[in-house]
Amino acid sequence: xxxxxxDPGPLSVPEGAIVSLNCTYxxxxxxxxxxxxxxxxxxxxxxxxxxxxGNKEDGRFTAQVDKSSKYISxxxxxxxxxxxxxxxxxxxxxxxxFGTGTRLQVFP
Amino acid sequence: DSGVTQTPKHLITATGQRVTxxxxxRSGDLSVYWxxxxxxxxxxxxxxxxxxxxxxxxxxxxxxxxxxxPDLHSELNLSSLxxxxxxxxxxxxxxxxxxxxxxxxxxxxxRLTVL
Numbered sequence: 484x485x486x487x488x489x490d491p492g493p494l495s496v497p498e499g500a501i502v503s504l505n506c507t508y509x510x511x512x513x514x515x516x517x518x519x520x521x522x523x524x525x526x527x528x529x530x531x532x533x534x535x536x537g538n539k540e541d542g543r544f545t546a547q548v549d550k551s552s553k554y555i556s557x558x559x560x561x562x563x564x565x566x567x568x569x570x571x572x573x574x575x576x577x578x579x580x581f582g583t584g585t586r587l588q589v590f591p
Numbered sequence: 592d593s594g595v596t597q598t599p600k601h602l603i604t605a606t607g608q609r610v611t612x613x614x615x616x617r618s619g620d621l622s623v624y625w626x627x628x629x630x631x632x633x634x635x636x637x638x639x640x641x642x643x644x645x646x647x648x649x650x651x652x653x654x655x656x657x658x659x660x661p662d663l664h665s666e667l668n669l670s671s672l673x674x675x676x677x678x679x680x681x682x683x684x685x686x687x688x689x690x691x692x693x694x695x696x697x698x699x700x701x702r703l704t705v706l
Binding site: 525526528532579580584 | 593595624626632633634636639646647649681683688689692693694695696697698699700
């Protein structure tokens with residue numbers, strides 16, 4: 484079983500939609516979880532990270548961790564075409580281990 | 592510009608050859624990480640160096656090796672190249688040696704094509 488699993492998509496939504504991106508993880512000892520965004524032919528860039536359980540909000544983005552179900556979510560409100568990218572979740576301990584990424588396309 | 596510099600941006604070579612990828616970390620960062628990204632495998636952790644010392648090892652093949660120099664730049668050496676080594680290779684850097692919220696800053700990547 485992979486440490487972090489993610490549906491590869493692609494996910495295609497209209498502009499303005501609420502997007503939900505999800506990951507599951509295998510080890511309940513993981514404490515920090517991160518979301519990176521990767522545009523085509525670019526390196527991943529950090530969006531946000533959360534510690535343990537709960538929500539964290541940053542503008543249109545909300546990250547959520549549910550430790551009881553080992554579920555990590557990223558919600559994007561009022562999605563824009565500029566949000567079209569691959570979204571990677573990761574768990575952080577001594578190193579970052581990433582999911583395979585979900586490709587999101589927001590069409591006008 | 593993330594502050595992490597990778598060269599070359601693109602590299603085309605033949606099977607059996609050897610290449611070296613170079614990374615300069617962001618100013619002030621002591622850790623360097625190497626990742627391989629291919630279509631079917633996603634972003635795979637290869638190896639980490641912290642202040643010149645190997646800190647963690649991932650799915651790095653024996654044909655691959657890396658080092659971090661006293662000026663903190665790092666090189667990833669790939670030898671006896673196979674078609675399956677074609678991928679994007681990313682370098683990332685961080686301030687710390689790991690643990691906690693280990694925030695990595697990634698470079699733009701080196702695209703390797705093995706023909």
